[in-house]
Amino acid sequence: MNATISIPSYRDVCAQRRLVLVDIENAARGATTSPDHVQTLRAEISHTLHLGAWDQIIVGCSHYSLLSAKLGWPTARFVVRSGPDGADLALLAELAQIDTSRFAELALVSGDHLFAPAVAAAGIPTTVLSHRTSLSRELRLAANRIRLLSTNHPAAA
Numbered sequence: 001m002n003a004t005i006s007i008p009s010y011r012d013v014c015a016q017r018r019l020v021l022v023d024i025e026n027a028a029r030g031a032t033t034s035p036d037h038v039q040t041l042r043a044e045i046s047h048t049l050h051l052g053a054w055d056q057i058i059v060g061c062s063h064y065s066l067l068s069a070k071l072g073w074p075t076a077r078f079v080v081r082s083g084p085d086g087a088d089l090a091l092l093a094e095l096a097q098i099d100t101s102r103f104a105e106l107a108l109v110s111g112d113h114l115f116a117p118a119v120a121a122a123g124i125p126t127t128v129l130s131h132r133t134s135l136s137r138e139l140r141l142a143a144n145r146i147r148l149l150s151t152n153h154p155a156a157a
Contacts, residue, residue, distance in 0.1 A: 017054040019103040021091045022076070023110035024061050024069050026134060027149060031064050038072020041149075048129060048147055049107050056103070058094055060087035088114045100124050108143070111135035116142040 025031050027041050051057065061069045062082040070078060081090035088110070095118055100106060106122045108115055111130030116138035119126045128135070128143040140146060 016052065017056065017103050018049075018052075018105045018107050019095075019098065019100060020049065020051065020055050020057045020107045021095060021109065022057065022059045022073075023087045023091060023108075023112065024059050024073070025065055025087050026110040026112060026130070028065075029131070029134070031062055033065060033068050033072075035068045035071035038069050042073045044150055045109055045129060048149070049109075049127065055107075058091065060091035060094075062086045085112070085114060088112050091115075092118055108139075109149075111139060113138040115139055119143055 022045065024033070024038060024041065027045070028037055045051070057073075057076045058079060059069055059073055059076040060079045060081070063080055064082070066078065066080055079090040079094050081087065091110075092114065100122050101124070103124055106119065106124055106126045107129065108119060108126065109129045111128070111134035113136035116136065119128065119139060120142040125144045126142070127145040127147060128139055129147045129149060130139070131149045135146070135148075
């Protein structure tokens with residue numbers, strides 16, 4: 001019995017691979033949260049965006065949220081920056097270093113207006129996943145597609 005294993009080519013992987021940027025504090029509606037809350041958000045984000053094994057997931061947060069975020073989403077890569085708009089600025093700095101042409105799509109989990117210019121300039125289709133009440137007009141206009149997070153999540157404790 002000869003079983004052959006098919007390994008997808010780099011071109012095939014890139015045709016499906018997404019870059020997923022998650023502002024976990026925006027999704028959690030607060031700077032600090034519990035690992036359980038992050039797990040709940042991760043499950044909703046994964047389900048809504050249909051995250052796959054090839055997707056590159058980068059989570060931005062402040063140092064206050066890092067431990068809970070890492071425990072709640074252990075497979076993600078993290079960028080950390082504190083202060084006003086810290087997670088946003090960390091994610092934007094990371095995005096500026098990435099060749100987005102290697103991806104089929106950019107997915108952003110945030111509603112912050114600071115991302116609008118980067119989303120508009122990404123050069124690939126973009127999906128924004130946000131709470132309805134925190135989705136900025138600028139980001140809504142810059143994205144190709146908008147998806148909404150559930151409003152059932154409590155604010156972070």
